[in-house]
Amino acid sequence: MADDAADKAPDEEVQRVLDSIDGLGADGSAEDRALRLTHLLDQWPDTHAKVRAARQQAVKELHDDGMSYRKIAMLLGVSFGRVRQIIDGESAGQAKRKKAEAGDE
Template sequence: MDEEVQRVLDSIDALGTDGDAADRARRLTELLDDWPDTHAKVRGMRQEAVKEMHESGMSLRKIGEELGVSFGRVRQIIAGETAGQAKRKAAAETE
């Protein structure tokens, strides 16, 4: 795992272990309150990076290999579809 990603995950873990219960609960509540906006921001940053890879000439398959996801998922990321949206769309098409 990337060192920077691991530091972020370690920081999140520390929110649940450092301090007394009230402090932990307050910090975790704050994180959860901000999580939807943060999650959307991270998804958007990933989408832009994947678009940049594709616009530089990389194929969807090659991008998928680099990221460890399918080329179909790469297409969904570029289109801004979340995994949940893609699953709901696929389920609706089979009905």
């Protein structure tokens, strides 16, 4: 199941973003690259949060429109449980910490 989505090539928009990120570390002087990459990393937490929130909204819409967790899981190449976590706004890191804490009890 997870392999299906992982095997798909990213769509054109996603590929452009990935190529742009690659370009930040490949073009220009070492000083220019270091400055650009530092700026990107400084902005990354906010950007990551925006991407996660946008994905959560899209996944909620799929489910609200009648798509089952299992079908969403197949579409995204993630587990059934991960779909629920995405809809609940729970990051993978939070889920791992919860699981570890439950094991400690």
